[in-house]
Amino acid sequence: MMGRQEAPAQLFYDFDLDRHVPRNHVLREIDRLLDGDKLREAIRPFYSNLGRPSVDPELIVRMLVVGYVMGIRSERRLCDEVHLNLAYRWFCHLGLEGRVPDHSTFSRYRHGKFRESNLLREIFETTVERCLSENLVGGEGFAVDASLIPADANKARSIAADDWSPDVARAAGNRAAQEYLDTLDDAAFGAASPVQPKFVAKSDPAAQWTRADESRPYFAYATNYLIDTKSAVIMDVEATRAIRQAEVGASRTMLERTEKRFGVKPDWVAADTAYGNAENLGWLVEQHGIIPFIPFIPVIDKSERTDGTFSRSDFDWDERSDQYICPEGHALKQFRRNYSDPNRGQETEGRKKYRALKATCQACPSKEICGPKADARYVTREPHEEAREFARECRKTKAYKVSRDKRKKVEMLFAHLKRILGLTRLRLRGPNGAKDEFLLAAIAQNLRKLAKLRPQCALVEVKA
Ligand code: SF4
Known part of the structure; x- marks a missing residue:
């Protein structure tokens, strides 16, 4: 016989929302990582002591965390999901009957108090501090x-x-x-x-x-x-x-x-x-x-020669004396004398030129395979060449x-x-919209990482 699901009308329920959320639910793990008091203290200076109480900023942050951790991109949909999903309600401390704020509240907070207080960056840095204390870094x-x-x-x-x-x-x-x-x-x-x-x-x-x-x-x-x-x-x-x-x-x-x-x-x-x-x-x-x-x-390296003559790599770099040493053991320098004009003989930004002495090259037995066409050989050195060589x-x-x-x-x-x-x-x-979205996404990713790599439920099971 075909069964039929009854929907009995019941006046009272004995329902515990906390017991309903599984021990290993990702939001339960994340819940212990969010410090609501610290969050509220960070934003308190931006509130007046007078007037109507606002929507709790912790609730807005918790709802945003739900949205980014669970991949809910629309704020209207997020409000509906938090209204209907018991785990989300538990995470947002809404109980069974708590009122979910209107989606326009997010925009007001984002452009107002959150931006003034730099709250999202504070929360992100708190997640990094937690990762440091949990030895994940x-x-x-x-x-x-x-x-x-x-x-x-x-x-x-x-x-x-x-x-x-x-x-x-x-x-x-x-x-x-x-x-x-x-x-x-x-x-x-x-x-x-x-x-x-x-x-x-x-x-x-x-x-x-x-x-x-x-x-x-x-x-x-x-x-x-x-x-x-x-x-x-x-x-x-x-x-x-x-x-x-x-x-x-x-x-x-x-x-x-x-x-x-x-x-x-x-x-x-x-x-x-x-x-x-x-x-x-x-x-x-x-x-x-x-x-x-x-x-x-990769840059066009004109220092490497293909015609059989010496390339720059055949010259040794002498860091201390700021000079190259050629294969015949002679120095190639940028400046060889003290100029009376202070504008000459100055180090310049960009490519540097190191020259050998003309007389030395003219008398050199290796001239034909070093610089056959020039009176004296020179080699160039690019900016930050030491760092490039090190890399x-x-x-x-x-x-x-x-x-x-x-x-x-x-x-x-x-x-x-x-x-x-x-x-x-x-x-x-x-730019501020992009900053907010990227910060929230990074917060969600770090929180998920902490929940996965340092789960509290594993500790509870071990103790039990
Ligand atoms: S030509 Fe000049 S730079 Fe080249 S090896 Fe001879 S002395 Fe050195």
Whole structure:
């Protein structure tokens, strides 16, 4: 006989929401990692002592965490999900009958108190501190990379760069255009490059018209991650325009901020060729003493000769005396005398030229295979050549091969960000919108990592 499900009317239920949420639920693990009191203290100075009580900021943060951890991208849908899902209700401390705030509350908080108090960055840094205290950060090797995230901007509503000017942005009068004007001098946005993109989106002028590999061009921002390679903990995150100069600048900002904030400076950094220009290698090696496991950008090396005459690599570099020594043992120098004119004999930026003495070369038995056409031989030296040479030597080591494998962890985080957390297109506009979204996504990824690698439920079971 076919059964039939009865729906008995019951006046009272004995229902415990806490017992209903499984011990190993990801939100239960994350719950113990969020400190509501600390969060409220951070935002308290931005509230008045008078007036109606606001929606609890902890509730908004908890709902945002649910949204990013569970990959719910729409705030309207997030409100519906929190209303219906018992685990979400438990995590947000709403009980069975607590009222879920309206979706417009998120926008008010984001543009108001959260931005003024820099609350999202504080929460992100708290997750990093927790990872440090849980021994998930090795601090020995970091990896850095950037990934393009399409902006909420449409090509059909963009204009050609020639028709674009800050006055057009002022006339547009929207929040994203105002943020674009505020970041014109910011190295991560307006001042990253003097080159204008082909198109500018009127709805979000700071978004970069760009493309990734073989895809069609689109408007995008770049999310930059600095991760520790031990457990792929995100040490820092930065939003920039989607161009190389801004991404390289962001890597430096993140390395400096991590050292200042957490006192962690890596021995080595692994990155792709985008970070391998001479200036960046010089910054890492000469200024900060960090080993660069970075493939340098191949440049046209005119120093290597193919006609059988001596190449630059046949000359020995003497760092202490700032000179090259030729195969015949003679010195090639930049300057050979003290000039009375102080403007002469000065070190200059850029490529340097080291010359041998004309008389020495003329009398040299190797002249025919060194510099047969010139009166005297010279060799050039590129800026930050020591750092470039050091990076080249690093590439030959076993540690470089290991770092290359570990660098893939940052790419896996970007794949996770897009596939699992669903961050395939930004919802918020403007540089601040991109910053907020990337910070929240990084918070979610670090919290998920902590929940997975340091689960409390395992401890409970062991004790039981
Ligand atoms: S030609 Fe001049 S630079 Fe070349 S090996 Fe002879 S002395 Fe040295």
